[in-house]
Amino acid sequence: MRAVMHHPGAKEQADAVVRLADLDPARALGPAREAVAAAARERDAAAGSVAERAWGHALLHCGEMDDALRHFRRSVRCAERAGSAALAAEARMKMAFALLQRGRPATALREIDLAVPDLDGAPAGRALAQRAIVLHMDGRLDEALAQFDAVLPTLRATGDLLGVQRLLINRAFLLADRHAFAAAEADLLEAGRLARQLGRELTEGIVAENLGLVETLRGDIPAALAQLGRAERIIAEHGAQLGWVQRHRAELLLSAGLVAEARDAAERAVATCRRERRLLGVPEVRLVLSQAASLSEDPVTAVAQARAARREFARQGRAAWAELAYLTGLRARWTSGPPPPVASARIAAMVRVLAGAGWPAAELEARLFAGRLALARRDPERGCGLLREAATARRRGPATLRARGWYAEALLRKDFGDPAGVVHAARSGLRVLDDHGAALGAADLRARTAAQRTDLAELGLRTAVAGGRAEAVFEWAERGRASRLARPPVRPPDDEVLAGLLAELRSTAREAENASGPAKTLPRQAALERRIRDHIRQRRATGGPATEPVRVAELGRALGERALVEWLRLDGELQALTVVDGRLRRHELGPAARVADLLDRLPFALHRMADVAAAPASAAAAGHLLANAAGRLDEALFGPLPELAGRPLVVVPTGILHSLPWSVLPSCAGRAVAVSPSATLWHAANAREAATGPVTVAAGPGLAGAGAEAEAIAAIHHVRPITDGTVDLVLAQLAKARLAHLAAHGTLAVDHPLFSSLRLHDGPLLAYDLDRLGRVPHTVVLAACDSGRSVVCTGDELLGLGAAFVANGAAQLVASVVPIPDAETAPLMVELHRLLADGQPAAVALARAQQAVRGHGPAAAAAAAGFVCVGAGS
Template sequence: MTELRVDADEALRLAGVDPAAAVLLAGDVAPAARAARAWAAACVAERALGVAAMQQSRLDDALAHLRAAVRAGRRAADARLTGEARMSLASALMLRGRPRQSAQEIGRALADLDGVAAARALTQRAAISQELGRLDDAFDDLRRALPVLRRAGDVQWATRALSNRGLLHTARREFAAAEADLVAAGRLCTEHGLRLPGAIVAHNLGWVHAQRGDVPAALRHLASAEAAFTGLGLASGSILTDRAELLLSVRLVDEARATAEAAVAADERDGRRNHLPEARLLLSTIALVQGDAEQARAAAETAMHDFGRMGRTEWTTLARYARVQALVEADRAVTPAQVRRVAEALAQSGWAVPALEARILAARLALRRGDAAGARRDLAEAGRARRAGPADARARAWLAEAMLREQTGNRHGAVAALRAGLRVVEDHRATLGATELRAHVTVHRGAIARMGLRLALEDRDARHVLWWAECNRATATLLRRAHPPEDAALADLLARLRATMTAIEERRTAGVTASAAVAQQVGLERTIRDRCRELPGRDGDVPVRPRPVPELQHALRGAALVEYVEHDGRLLAVTVTAGHVRLHALATVEEVRAQVELVGFALRRLAAGTARPASLAAAETVLARAGDRLDALLALPLRGALGDRPLVVVPVGVLQQVPWSVLPSCRGRAVSVSPSATLWHAAAGRSAPGDGRVVVVAGPGLPGARAEADAVAAEYPGARVLVGPDAAAGPVAAAIDGAALVHLAAHGRLRSDNPMFSALTLADGPFTVHDLERVPRAPHHVVLAACDTARSEVVGGGEILGFTAALLAGGTATLVAPVVPVADAQTVTLVVAYHRELGRGRTPAEALAHAQLALAGSDEQSRAAAAGFVVLGHGDRPGSGPTGPPRVPGVDVTLPRHADLAAATPVAAGLPG
């Protein structure tokens, strides 16, 4: 009998650290103890089976074993064993969504226990109170339990108490205290080999960092926790819920939706009814962001019911607010008074950010009803949170303050409040390492920038319109890159991805299935993405804000800037010259979109050159008419302000893909295109490297790439040419580091599904944006003779991601590349002519314009290919390439080759026991 009890005690110890081992041992002890009528051993063994089942999310099994443990304890007439079994039963009932029964069982347990056992029960009751939102009661129980557990050397339970107290501190936004408790708990887990408690601590640390707004740290801890849970064979539904919430906070909405749905499925499968309503509530929020008001309402109402049934009043309040938001979005009848009551309940429950949102929503509803006084009271209440708290709360509070000041006639003060809100957003964004996260989080500034733009437009103030338009443009790229070149793990992952992609191409070429390799590709890309997201912002990263107009005018040097702006479905333009800044009203967005689509269609048809002569002639007619119409919509209304000056064009939205040379006003004219005036100004201030190094790269799979590389290199004596196996990622990255000019002739692939994996194909596989961001110094002047490589993906609040955006972010001053798919065979003549014009002393924008004009009498394929190229960045300074006289070859070079430019989308905490 003594041996049975020893084995039962060991199984109970294992239940909290290695549930699978506990099940194996206790599964033998329990029936043997019952047969021997050794009821104390049976009680402990059944409790071990119940605790292990809880950890493995087999909650019905857990309830059955723990009730059996209580019965066995009573038959053994052992009050302590019975009380401990009830303590574990209380946890299982809570996880099963039965809070009242759980509270009853933990009360009965405490009546039977004293000493260390009572301290454990207090720790358990604190966790139950915490789940129910009774934070003060939970703190009080842990205050009494922790000293007893520490004196007794009960490491496992002391760890649980510290971990749960860390969550309580977080709920009160006492982040330093929370982190201190969790770090102490983690240290104990490491010292004593407590794997499962260590995984729970990592999960809780992820949640703490998420609440304080440190996204990279939160992602790191959540990834560590999920790996630990998976290694132990345990469910990770709550980790998925936290990750989904974190992804939503940086507006990776589609990914957040998929993660939240996985969390719901995991909780439903595992029967964790206490976690399930939270996952459903998060799904409601995501549906609302996606514009699906009906699904958002339905999910919120289900969550309200589940939280109410469990007695979780604070969460019920949050679900009620989600329902109100969905009703407003669906234009259902909701009064400001209803929203105010919800806002007050949210504030009382500690939901700071939702309470702010609710106050602002109440103000907007009041303004619709003409109740200006009520709106001002709501906005004043919301604005009080602007000085302290997390970044998202402070940004929203500054927006409320701006709305309040506008309502009281203080427009100047409103603008000051909006600028303060922008500073909060930008300072927060500077802490994020991954370019992707920085780009997506900018959506938080959208409401602020839109209000600022509206006020400037109402005032007809062209300078302020320009400033606010710049605030809502691609500024994530202006922060210094955060991927250190010395990150060996990231370098290894990228090398493995290149090898995998090469293997996929080889298998497909050989007609062999590549499904396993594609699955490996998907996994590697996910790992690379997650690693980059976990990197913190680098020390010294600072936001770069819009440049004052006088600085832009000085840098223009006789050129003119045109910044297009979109507001309420219409396009406007701000023009800047040495003497004037003017605002112009233009066409509707839809009018322009239609013509841009026609231009793209016609250029693709002509560049392919495979249609019948009549079809090609029709495409030329379409191109000419659409170009004329775009000219009339976008350029001719500005003619008086621009004259015949060289142009710097800052497009918006649909204009990102316009090949400007098809507009008659821009034909033969020096035109530079930039994602923002601020980015253009930064490029204008960069000087070419003094050594004048030229690098020419020819990628694989292009029959004429080697001859093109030789033709371009002939223009620059001493140029370094990388071809064949030398045109691999490592040598190319080393060669282009800080080069004066780089010419890349390679397959280009834009990944619309994940722009950060857009790539050029080199000898050993894809050279992605992630690879490019690891180059210490970006080349000064780059020519991408690869099809479609100037295109970028627009995300977040107008941010762009892609290969060209990464080059401009890294410090490339001038970039020449096509914005539409072109036949590579037709680009050679253009790019050689471009380099020759550079050698004659022309600026990059002038060189491209002259090279395009020189092909005006060529066949339609060559003309279409030439028209598709643009100069990005700064194209107005002579000598932005290498110095020294060029060598002019005796003949032009036109070489047949074809690039495969298809999109490179692959086929394809809990309660302790």
């Protein structure tokens, strides 16, 4: 007997598409088209309404906003032809969501209000829940929460699990905005359980995205990264929209101090939201972009983005959001100039709106900004009142908000003329941030989040300078610098995932070296680098108390006959603190810009001198330029500090001084100079016990003379050099060595400093590779161009390959801080190791070796001049 095939009717097809559009929007597009066609053939207007609505829903999730709206309108018309007010109302509900995403909340509310009277039971509950979403996006948080709370029992009573799940996700988003994190997390976890029960994988991605937002606002960066990474994978697999995930990722990166990455992510999110026609999100992402631009010292872009966001919010009728954009623009303007000339009444109106919006962070920043502005305008009564309200944030909430509350308290104490109160509040705020940062396991997160300390540290330093006590100035100079480097390194267990990703990246780098490689491998390399960063950033540290600044008396005892000088910059002026024979002195040195201008000339002069092909006249001219700039720099930095004369030096630079080749200065030539990011770090490195173990000497490929240099140095130490070693082999030897010499091409990755590298035979040895070691050598010599240069982050936090050796426990590092030809380093390196083998301290050996190679010609002398000794030096 012949089998009879079942052909589903139009209604059955339409209902099936509704389910598919929820589960897999991209796969639902074809079936939706077929269901609409079937409804047309059968002249079933009701089925047509359902199918058109499902088609629009699928398009909505795929980012085709205009097409989605067209199908929702068709759904309404079909429902009206069928005489079904309920079906028309269902279509209007979907249309309202699309209109909201297009940035038309008022129109969305009108569609919902048209739909509600024609619905009852669970559909009516869903409509009212949708109304709450629109109210939330419009900045009316109290009304929205009340509506969510009123509707949820109805949905539960009717057994509408899908409606409950959707409401919980959206209510959690609102609760997160209000910093009710525990309640938001509970809603999301229940929504996730319902999504799994209903077989809705895409919704699990949306739940993860919102959990990522909760963790971002709570300040748990590793957890937020894990959730957003999971969300992005799930949502991309289902072909759904990524604009919101990208927006939340940009917010997370900004909260972590990763400003360049946040700016990049925000720019991509703006483009994605535009492409997906999610115009509601465009101005919200612009605010992130404005903040990132401001922190990147690009006030023009910051102000322009804030103004554009404000205009877009105003067009959307979102008053509270428009005020937040106004505040963002005002803050950006103040960072680059005098206080903005805005009427006090206008500022007061902004504060009132943001205080009533239910956003704790925005309310705090509005009061803090308005309070500072009032004080700047000599209105202490108003200013102190606003700061007093802002200071209440120090008692509760995420660490960053509590720290900002302490900053408000410190400003309040300053206006009261209470320097002790300022210092107490600033210390308390720093303690909050340091306790929070102690849980971060990734070096770049630890360094970049130090930017959150800037306002508090500067206020403490300014208060100390005004007080005139050198000891207090020294304490705050130390509190404000390299605080994250002072924490012990994170020693994770064997990380097979990281090892695999790094091996894959090395393979990609080797492929890129081929003539046709870079164009093909660049996207893959960028994707691998992001996976490595995200993986490492999810690592947690064990925490522990923050390191307190070393006391001057302890420092003086450790220095002995040495002298220490620490430079600091405040309000564009350079100052120096010196410690000689236990005595601390403070000196004012003048404008920092003068030093920066002279410093810019040194790398050019050294590079010209190091060019072996240059004409003698050119090398002589470069030598004259170097001598002139170095002499003037020496006078600016050391001229007012006669107490340093004739002593071995410990120098603690700030800002651009970290890239100064100290040996070119007349005061430092032939003199043992140890460089340290802070006096506290030098004291710790100096106290470290001398290491035991062998000497490791390794050379990388493609570097003229590296092999011969390695052979000569290995002979000095009576060891065999590694001249064809892989990264894993070299790392294994480093983990056992007390002294290591690495001669290889060095690269500083300015955008992502932990991808700075040395080139070995199977690819780059990265700063990230050092995280895999249980220990690093006590003394490391990097005979590579630029290998000692670091990216200097806010607070004199350093990131780079050389800084990674120091952060992972190396007591001293000899490396170059300027780009010079690698081939010219051999004379210096051989002499340096001969002196080290004779037992000379590293700083002494380097100074004597630099003096010894001066007779080898200008190229060798220039190459030698770029090297510094970072760390103990002894």
